[in-house]
Amino acid sequence: MKKFLLLCFSFAFVLSVWAQDRVVSGKVTAAEDGSSLPGVNVVLKGTTNGTVTDANGSYKLTVPASGGGLVFSFIGLQTQEVAIGDRTVVDISLGLDVQQLSEVVVTAVGIVREKKALGYSVAGVSADQIAQRSEVDPLRALQGKMPGVNIVGGGGAPGQSTKINIRGSSSLTGNTQPLFVVDGIPFDNSVNASGGSSENTVSTNRAFDIDPNNIESLTVLKGAAAAALYGSRATNGVVVITTKAGKKNAKKGLEITYNGSLNFTDISGVPNYQDVYTQGSNQVYNGGFIGNWGAPFPNEVDRLNAQYGTNYTKIYGRYTGTGTTGTGTKAGQPYPDGFAPHPLAANGFPVGLGSRSLFPELMDAEGYPVPYEIRPHDIVGGFFKTGKQVENSINISSGSDKASVNAGFSRMNQEGIVPNQEVTRTTMYFGGSAQLENGLFLSGNVNYVNTEQQSPQSASSAFADYYGGEGSSSIYARLFYLPRNFDLNGLPFESPVDGSNMFYRALDNPLWIAKYNLYTSDVNRVYGNLTAKYDVTSWLELMVKGGINTYSESRRNINRPGGSSLPLGRVWTEDLTNTEIDFNYIATVDKDFNEDLSFKALLGFNNNQRELTRKRVTGNQIIQAGLNLTNATSQQQVNYDFSTLRRLYGAYFDMSLSYKDYLFLNVVGRNDWSSTLPKENNSYFYPGASVSFIFTDALSIPDNILNSGKIRLAATKVGNDATPYRTNTNYFINTPYTTPGGTFTNRAGLQNTLGNPTLKPEFTTEYEIGTDLKFFNNKIGLDLTYFTRQSTEQIAQASLTRSTGFSQEWVNVGRLDNKGFEIGLDVTPISTASGFTWNMYFAFSRIRTEVVDAGPTGEIFIGGAASTFGTIHRNGQPYGQIFGTAQAKDEEGNRLIDKDTGLPFNAAKSSIIGNPNPDFNLGWTNTFTYKGFTLSALVDWKQGGDFYSFTGASLVLRGQLAFSAEREALRVVPGVYGDPGTYEALLDDQGNKIVNTTPITAFDSHFSNGWGAYGADEVNVYDGTVIRLREVSLGYTIPRSLLAKTPFGSARVSMSGRNLWWKAPNVMQDLNLDPEFLSEAADSNIQGFEYGATPTTKRYGFNLSLTF
């Protein structure tokens, strides 16, 4: 930054002094905080006459006697033009210019480059665009703000993982997440999921450990060209973050900044439920069912009878047997109209029967269950609560000519919408830099983060209800489709005696789970780096930079004894540590050959090691409820205990030539040596080149319309290695068999995935062409990029015929193509002298991915909901398609109907039934500023992106949605009769197809083979198009004058909101389901499945920022 300030000064000094008539003076301050701005260019419009502001932000300029205007400009701030009129004092405050900020970008290994010199596209955001926006996840705070960057949050649980894809997905089965680099050192963003969605959906991706309040700037290096120097891991792009601790400069003196915010969180959408029919099936009430296909509610009986001629009664149950007293005077009599036997006492379940003694008030004098009123309850609305989110952060920054120090502390607590769900993040950091007397420049910083997360069991409902994972004790197992007449939130959920689970059915009560069955994660992370730099000559600089980034996480997962799914209780703990060490040794040459030609070169060597250890221990049968320790269980088992170690070193160069400041050529190259590849293939080289041409400067195009124009071109290749230990096939030690006598016999088997001793590196080649144009006094800025990317020789797990003895093998296969457009359009329609500006920024991306070659079998099945229902890569298709069953159809596309049942049946073979990749993404940010006020609103639009909704499928199946309240009349499924054995249409005597006329009930239509979860998979696939008000913020910077008597240097208050409104027009009516979700954790390649877990949330609140 300092360099550029100097650059600006030098420009100012060359300006010649001109004919003078009068002197204008004034002061330039920052709109953001009112501080004075030194070094601002002040130029008389249309001339080269100008000056720069001094250390106090003051300037003096001689101007013609009348008229004229002043142009104030400064890198990173919005350029402003002011008419002088007859004033002699012109004070002005400059607001931040988001787009201009990226005039200077941090590229590979901390190199700062002017944006105009770059032959490739980068995107950046500044601190104020991500902090204080009601969003504590640094990745989600970026949503919609950068073209080419697609960010999807996993759901609304505090800390739940977030997926980020830059320019699509470059790997079929491997990692598609970009590399994170924080203050020059790689920052692990793994999820390390435990068990996936069948066990847990709330795991965090570790970039969450970065507090948005502590981010100074963030740059996304989208293409391979930008990323080549980071080496193998940059294939998926790089997110470069400079933290406040790692910031090199500080204002002179002492500055203390405080940021605080208070936000509230609510569920973002609740389905429209039907409240016409009760629990049961075939229009008969049954207090033990889950589905809502029972009799009408009492207040609907008369209406339905009148309308349909049905003969429903208001009797929902009879007194049966003789009661516990044996007198049985009521035996056979109905319960009072509108009442049923109390579900906690009536149902034949251990828990229900048990509650008779626990809750004597549920039994009448003769020992019959007391009457229970049949009426609808707001189950979901009553279960979720308003969460609260509190953030406080303090940054202390101090600097002198030679040294600067940054230190800070921040703490964030976010409560979820589910009881006992929260995340707390505490950060401390200290960083500094000093120019030593001997010419050595030293800088370094150290950060400590503690992230604690807690959540009730949150396995997704798909795995609880249909695929039988661990999810049977998950709050989401059946929460969204419990019977409408079951008063979940009003009835007891635990035994008053021993706290064990109470429910109407042999399942775990969501409230009981939320109270007792908690998952916790505690992460301690330390990262820091040390840099020493020395200028050997004016053109040669040597630098060494080393850093470490390590975290340990302990997880604990509790299933209290007394539940239904794990009656004896269980606790498991997992400990993992991840440590990354990274060194860079860099020599930089910076030489101007003559005025026109300058040369920069960088020669570097990088050395990196990553080590991961994980251990999980399960204790079964908790001995004393509440004592959730593995050693306080009857049986313990070590599930796994492993470590992986990988190393990589690389040598690289980066050379740039610039000609006349309008033509820039950049050539890079790197050779890596990786430990994860076989020795003979472990060295691989990859080059890149890019050109930037400022044609407006070169061709001296007049700037009355087009102010500046640039064309960029880049071609780069990036190589990538494998994950560790893929070159061999090993045996595995199995859990010993426990004989009936209690002794252990040891066992081992051969792994199912074949290693490959001849594995080669994989490569991604990318070509990109783009232009940056600025029109009408920079009022319109266009950043347009087209890229095409080809990933070949992919290191992937290919499916094998299982009769080979193996299910998969590691191979170099295939080809995956990504191509797309990215458009960043910055428009300032209004900018008045009075200080009102309206700025719009559009971030558009349209990315197409095609699996060209998925290996010898032409397809790779990734997995998902079941072994035959999930995500598939298939030749000629887009990346990661939804593969599942479809309804049988004849060659003309008529749905085939089974004559006996009147229902469709499934086609013989599964097929691709949806494309989860969006057609395009558009983020539209509007920013209005006036005096100290700033209002900004981000609307984003995702077009397309199919998904299978288990929530939808379940709600249809269970007769829950409002539209399914119409169920008296029979219906006929459109289609023709077909033979379920031959999958061909049946023909009548004349050889014509026969149109289906077999009527079915609403229940049949939504149950087996119909339109619910038991029907063909394709019927529950929806188009996930969604338009959303992603972010709104209204802020006010209190004028300095009002703060004069306070200790505050500046003060800003704001209100912000996230996800306040959204509309998904093509998702099933009444479902109100936000199509933003992750199928699995962020590092999974499974996509397009909404498994039914934590819904998304909306947030709103207040923020305060103060400096002292």
Added chain:
Amino acid sequence: MKRKSLSILMGVVFLFSVSSCDLFDLDINTDPNNPSTVSPALLLNNVEVDGIASLVSNFNTTGMGFVVQTDASDNFFFNNQSWNGTWNGFYTGSLKDLDELIKATDVDVNEDDKSDQPRYLGIAQVLKAYMFSVMVDWFGDIPYTEAFQGNVIPQIKTPVYDDDAAIYADCLALLDKAIINLALPSPAITGDVIYAGNAARWIKAAKSMKLKLLLQTRLVQNNTAAIQALMNDQAGLITAAGDDFLFQFSASIAPDYRHPNYAMAAASYQGGYQAHQWMYELLKNKDPRLPFYVKRQTKTVLDAADATQRQTIPCSQRSDCVYNYFPLSNFVTQGIYGKSPADLTTAEKEYLAGFFGRDRSDPSGIPDDVAVRAAHGLYPFGGLYDDAVELANQNKGRGDGIFPIATSWMVKFWQIEAMLTLGVTHPTQTSTQLFTAAMNEQFAKVNSFTGKDVGAIAMTPASITTYVTNWTTSFTSAASNSAKLAVALKQAWFCNTGNGLELYNTFRRTGLPGDLQAPLQLPGNFALSLPYAQDEINLNPNTPAKIYDNPSSGPVFWDALKYQFVK
């Protein structure tokens, strides 16, 4: 000054480099978490434990459903996805490890033309013959000679499907080799949880297995002489409980090594239904094994007048059931008590209410009845003895049941069938004597479970004698050999519960028991084998086309009967 700074910088570089010198060592890609070689004992144990457990959890349950003991897969409605996981699990799991075990032990370093590990090899050969004959029994043609070549050079990625008859023939050859290998001197065997390394017992198992395979193929080839030879060598066969070839599950919950049929029902009782016919006939015959076989969870008689309870009542939505809800079913109450439901005493009604199950292939929805369904009892799954009505959930049983593969009584039933159909003879005993002995041996096995549940009461010798005598009388009074076989195999249906593989094979071979209830619905016809796996069809073009319930392509080579329901 400059030089000093430069040397400081170099010093830092040097320090970093020294402290990180092993950062340059790239030879670290040997997996530290998994071994590259393992001993035969570890593989053998894995094959026995995983292989048998997966046979039980997949085929056993289904086989019992096919012959109307449970409702498992009793609608015979399958597609290529149905057995995908099973197929994949076998080929990439226990069958592959078995192949690894054979590769590892069929080596002859000292060149004496014998394996250096003859007993491990022999055991592996017996297990291979057993498991592959089972795979043939259920799938027909399968990859065999070219299977498990994924990790050898040249790699075979699309193994051919071998003719099922040829695989059976090779299984018999393997058993002959095993008998030779097991007799060779060898160091002690560890890891064998079936016979604890006892070679003599493995030889008996091998010979009994030969008998089983020869009997299974008796309708398509002439095995009379070979069977007679095996029967002449009675000492070579499994004739007493001590030699029984069976897998004994343990009571360990975590890791869960309980009998799979028990384990899946143990926590919350979500097990399937038992068939009404099965329970009715146990009741009607006054079978002393009934409290070992079936555990009642309820004595509440559901009220058909109450709409809610009526939904829970079996067959309440249907008119075509034979057995219906026992306390309200005239057919059942007449058959068992000789009176109509209205005349039953409360105790009788409450007793019958506990035998809550399903008629064959009842397609009705599943009501909320897990707490009232009759649960599997103490034998053979290790559940609860039916001493009192109680919920069978919450892991109350131990689960240390058995999976009988070739027990003394099973070997006797095979010999009875051979004697009645092929005219072979037993050196010392008549078929009647064998039949009586088979029943007594199976009763003894059931009685041996008494210790597994504190409430269990052993069957009295008197009750056993009464029952066995009745059946022996039926057997002797049967007019023809085929009538005798019908009696014997009906009894085998009761005795061999817990081995659905055996029951399904017997039915396809003989059509017995011939009095199984007709299914209430027929979405698929009787399964003559299982459809191939989806993944295999997708990835291996050699996979034959087959319609599993069609007599033209469904049957296994030994199936001369090709049984089909009349639609």
